[in-house]
Amino acid sequence: MxxxxxxxxxxxxxxxxxxxxxxxxxxxxxxxxxxxxxxxxxxxxxxxxxxxxxxxxxxxxxxxxxxxxxxxxxxxxxxxxxxxxxxxxxxxxxxxxxxxxxxxxxxxxxxxxxxxxxxxxxxxxAEALVLASRQPDCLMVDIGSTTTDLIPILNGKLAAQGKRDIERLARGELIYTGALRTPVAAIVSQIPVRGTICRIAAEYFAISADVYLALERLQPEDYTCATPDGREKTKEGALRRLARVACEDSKNLTAGELHALAAYIAEQQFQQITEGMFQVLSRSENGLHLPVVPVGVGTFLGETCARRLNLTTCDPPxxxxxxxxxxxxxxxxxxxxxxxxxxx
Known part of the structure; x- marks a missing residue:
């Protein structure tokens, strides 16, 4: 033993x-x-x-x-x-x-x-090596609280081109965006509000966990990091923080407007991740036929992005x-x- x-x-x-x-x-x-x-x-x-x-x-x-x-x-x-x-x-x-x-x-x-x-x-x-022994052809999409790893696995071997972080960032295999800790200002620079495009405050007012708590893709117990304002991890608290991104109070925006704000930010984060997936998969002749194995606290994001690219998903072992x-x-x-x- x-x-x-x-x-x-x-x-x-x-x-x-x-x-x-x-x-x-x-x-x-x-x-x-x-x-x-x-x-x-x-x-x-x-x-x-x-x-x-x-x-x-x-x-x-x-x-x-x-x-x-x-x-x-x-x-x-x-x-x-x-x-x-x-x-x-x-x-x-x-x-x-x-x-x-x-x-x-x-x-x-x-x-x-x-x-x-x-x-x-x-x-x-370590994670990709173990996955390669179980799923010899796939794209590992590990979305954590802070970063996303996109690791192609072909014929049971790691097909990543980068090793050090700076190389992986350049090759699309590491994206500094995650399901919890990413500041909203690192995802968008503007938001649609009442038919106009509104620039946002480049402040640490809200994070991706607020977006997904507001959209009910995360539960309060999933919000494991600190909140930007040090206050409650509730849907109401998340909406208050998201409204502050537009330099506004949540009471001055309707429920529909707040939901649309969160949905737009989520959509932009999906695009950040799928852009990296396209970059990585484009290196393989059959890249857009590889199954995706989503892992990490942001598994739900990986699944969404795979569906956007019409790729099948497999459960991690x-x-x-x-x-x-x-x-x-x-x-x-x-x-x-x-x-x-x-x-x-």
């Missing part, structure tokens, strides 16, 4: 999954997700990791992926990577720690220190035999490590 924990430490969320392997198979497991603003108190990361580790249970080995090194708590990404590695080590000392690198390899961190920048922002690699853990970066990293250790 091998117990493995996978960590995915981002700038706004800490995610972890613990899988139990028996005879080379992941029998059971559990995953957790905690909203945590790394840029707003990095010293609180270690106690949070200790709490999660205690909650999940002990492990024989751990594996790390991250995107939090990019947040402005750190002057450089290498500083952030080093800080996150050391904090994970301190939270669960004496447990072998691995990381997924840009080539999809598992690197043991406490034997020979890796080139730090080769283990930055590799969570999408469960990673345990009992179906208790779905595909995610932390669970995928744990799965890769558990399989490797089981066959050593």
């Amino acid at each position: 091998i117990r493995v924990i996978g960590w995915d430490i981002g700038g706004a969320n800490v995610k972890a999954a613990r899988l139990l392997f028996t005879d080379g198979h992941a029998e059971s497991g559990r995953a957790v997700r905690r909203y945590f603003e790394l840029w707003n108190g990095r010293d609180r990361l270690r106690p949070l990791l200790q709490e999660i580790y205690s909650d999940l249970g002990s492990a024989d080995a751990m594996v790390l992926t991250m995107t939090g090194e990019l947040c402005d708590a750190f002057d450089e990404r290498a500083e952030g990577i080093s800080y996150i590695i050391n904090t994970v080590r301190e939270a669960a000392p004496a447990i072998p720690l691995y990381a997924v690198d840009l080539e999809g390899r598992l690197v043991r961190l406490d034997r020979e220190e890796a080139d730090l920048l080769t283990i930055a922002a590799t969570n999408w690699i 469960a990673l345990t035999e009992c179906g208790s853990v779905a595909l995610s970066p932390c669970a995928a990293a744990a799965y890769l490590l558990g399989e490797t250790l089981s066959h050593e």
Whole structure:
């Protein structure tokens, strides 16, 4: 029996999954997700990791992926990577720690220190590698709280052209738009109101979570990040924040006008994502025939975008035999490590 924990430490969320392997198979497991603003108190990361580790249970080995090194708590990404590695080590000392690198390899961190920048922002690699073993031809559309990953998989291999974030941004494989935390001003610069095109305030008044809460595509419990105004996570609160984008009070706009405002912003975000999908799929002769596997907290957005392109969708695979853990970066990293250790 091998117990493995996978960590995915981002700038706004800490995610972890613990899988139990028996005879080379992941029998059971559990995953957790905690909203945590790394840029707003990095010293609180270690106690949070200790709490999660205690909650999940002990492990024989751990594996790390991250995107939090990019947040402005750190002057450089290498500083952030080093800080996150050391904090994970301190939270669960004496447990072998691995990381997924840009080539999809598992690197043991406490034997020979890796080139730090080769283990930055590799969570999408772990996830896509596991998916490729289950769905050899597809487009993985992972829409998280902040970003969207578009990863083509052909003949069981990752067909992504970019590895580092700057390359992935240029090739349409990484889009900085998500289902929860994206400021409305990063989605639109203007909105239609009462038959006119109205420019908006480029302020942090509302985010994508407000859009989808207003449209009832998200429930209040799905709104796991902080609200821009620090107030309630209700439909009424979301509409108030959205009205402020037009420098107005929600009481001065009708219910229909507020709904139309939210629907327009959602439509523009769909277009951001489908534009990236077109770019990525255009590289393959049969790209527009690939099935889409939507994952992440924005799965509903991925499904909508796939329908817009008339593409079929497939459910992501469960990673345990009992179906208790779905595909995610932390669970995928744990799965890769558990399989490797089981066959050593």
